[in-house]
Amino acid sequence: MKTRLPFLSLLLIFASSALLPAQDGLPAAPPPYYRVKYEASKVAGELPYAVSYTVWLPPGVKEVRGLIVHQHGCGEGACKAGRTAAYDLHWQALAQKHGCALLGPSYEQPEKESCALWCDPRNGSDKKYLQALDDLAKASGHAELSKVPWALWGHSGGANWAGTMLLLHPERIAAVWLRSGSPRLIAKDGSIAKDGGEGALPVADAALEVPVMCNLGTKEGVTVKDGRFAKVWQTTEPFFTDMRSRGGLTGVAVDPLSSHECGNQRYLAIPWLDACLTARLPEKPGAPLKSARQEDAWLAVFPGEVAVRAADFAGDKTKAVWLPDERTARAWMAYVKNTKVADTTPPPAPTIVKAAPGGVLTWEAVADLESGLAGFVIERDGQEIARLPEKPAGPFGRAIFQTNSYSDTPSEPMPGMTFTDASAPAGTAHVWRVTAVNSAGLKSEPVVAVP
Numbered sequence: 426m427k428t429r430l431p432f433l434s435l436l437l438i439f440a441s442s443a444l445l446p447a448q449d450g451l452p453a454a455p456p457p458y459y460r461v462k463y464e465a466s467k468v469a470g471e472l473p474y475a476v477s478y479t480v481w482l483p484p485g486v487k488e489v490r491g492l493i494v495h496q497h498g499c500g501e502g503a504c505k506a507g508r509t510a511a512y513d514l515h516w517q518a519l520a521q522k523h524g525c526a527l528l529g530p531s532y533e534q535p536e537k538e539s540c541a542l543w544c545d546p547r548n549g550s551d552k553k554y555l556q557a558l559d560d561l562a563k564a565s566g567h568a569e570l571s572k573v574p575w576a577l578w579g580h581s582g583g584a585n586w587a588g589t590m591l592l593l594h595p596e597r598i599a600a601v602w603l604r605s606g607s608p609r610l611i612a613k614d615g616s617i618a619k620d621g622g623e624g625a626l627p628v629a630d631a632a633l634e635v636p637v638m639c640n641l642g643t644k645e646g647v648t649v650k651d652g653r654f655a656k657v658w659q660t661t662e663p664f665f666t667d668m669r670s671r672g673g674l675t676g677v678a679v680d681p682l683s684s685h686e687c688g689n690q691r692y693l694a695i696p697w698l699d700a701c702l703t704a705r706l707p708e709k710p711g712a713p714l715k716s717a718r719q720e721d722a723w724l725a726v727f728p729g730e731v732a733v734r735a736a737d738f739a740g741d742k743t744k745a746v747w748l749p750d751e752r753t754a755r756a757w758m759a760y761v762k763n764t765k766v767a768d769t770t771p772p773p774a775p776t777i778v779k780a781a782p783g784g785v786l787t788w789e790a791v792a793d794l795e796s797g798l799a800g801f802v803i804e805r806d807g808q809e810i811a812r813l814p815e816k817p818a819g820p821f822g823r824a825i826f827q828t829n830s831y832s833d834t835p836s837e838p839m840p841g842m843t844f845t846d847a848s849a850p851a852g853t854a855h856v857w858r859v860t861a862v863n864s865a866g867l868k869s870e871p872v873v874a875v876p
Contacts, residue, residue: 478528478530498580544583588606592628604833636676636747722750784857860872
């Protein structure tokens with residue numbers, strides 16, 4: 426789809442093989458990252474805020490199979506948090522497994538301006554998003570990027586955006602994760618209404634075939650009924666009820682520890698999306714999405730903490746939480762109990778571990794799909810000398826290497842994979858080793874640094 430740029434808009438395409446400097450506070454975007462940025466439009470019906478879209482492509486990918494979109498929420502702080510979404514190593518691991526690109530939008534919404542002007546896609550963000558896919562396809566040399574299916578993750582206003590996109594483009598969407606939000610309004614006939622109650626959107630049959638997870642904190646109106654975010658459940662519950670009554674593949678996962686912050690949701694969101702992408706992405710590019718209505722689906726009574734095979738479920742299936750398979754059902758049961766989703770497999774070992782003069786170590790690493798990347802253990806001559814990060818921080822969930830923000834994105838400044846052993850005795854040859862550690866505390870095999 427081609428869309429002409431507004432007269433006052435400026436398109437910046439960062440698609441050079443050279444290292445590009447950060448622009449307007451954005452992280453640099455050398456390949457395999459690509460970025461487009463558009464200025465605000467003054468044309469009625471077009472997006473009134475500037476926006477950048479940064480995409481990460483798995484290195485060496487020949488043909489992209491899908492696009493995972495990590496959409497931030499409302500407000501200036503959330504918009505800034507979106508700048509690092511495409512750099513998240515844990516989300517990249519999910520994208521890498523499925524041959525997908527990872528997209529992080531970042532709207533420049535002033536704090537006191539209306540979020541609805543972007544989180545309702547019909548106010549211009551839908552057209553701008555589609556334009557960005559066309560432009561990123563050209564910039565990256567992956568023409569298929571503008572046509573592949575999407576998996577949408579959204580927080581707060583980003584969940585409003587993702588949920589409404591589900592109704593606008595159901596045939597293009599593989600799965601949707603709605604954290605702390607849902608489509609804005611539900612009309613009396615069960616359709617989703619635009620802000621103000623006008624322009625109701627019907628729920629097409631194709632939307633009922635898309636797996637959807639409604640995820641929120643218990644303090645968002647589930648068990649805590651008052652406060653700033655109590656209305657989240659008031660709007661999410663009727664959406665879930667309506668979709669399930671129609672046979673939609675919809676679930677609810679309540680975080681028992683959190684409010685509006687994202688907390689530990691990624692330890693369920695990523696395996697859930699993994700299962701949905703496995704079930705739905707076609708083997709042949711361009712083919713229709715496959716059905717997720719598998720025989721091994723599980724169901725759970727809500728509220729509750731127990732899921733069973735759909736064939737063994739004795740309650741009303743039209744009111745039950747839908748889960749795609751046994752693995753995600755067991756992760757769901759752990760998450761809704763205490764968010765401690767189990768992991769028994771160690772993370773991948775670091776690669777390209779190098780030692781330079783002065784004890785300067787560098788390496789590369791990918792995150793563990795199940796538990797992400799918590800940090801690294803550094804050894805010299807068989808003895809542990811350091812851990813990175815030195816002081817692990819987890820203000821919004823588990824402590825991880827890329828400290829997680831309120832919005833489920835890496836906090837800035839993002840850490841590098843490097844360590845200088847300033848205490849190494851001079852004049853002696855040393856052997857350094859680097860070990861990766863995931864957020865479950867499991868360690869990879871150590872890797873020896875080479876000169």
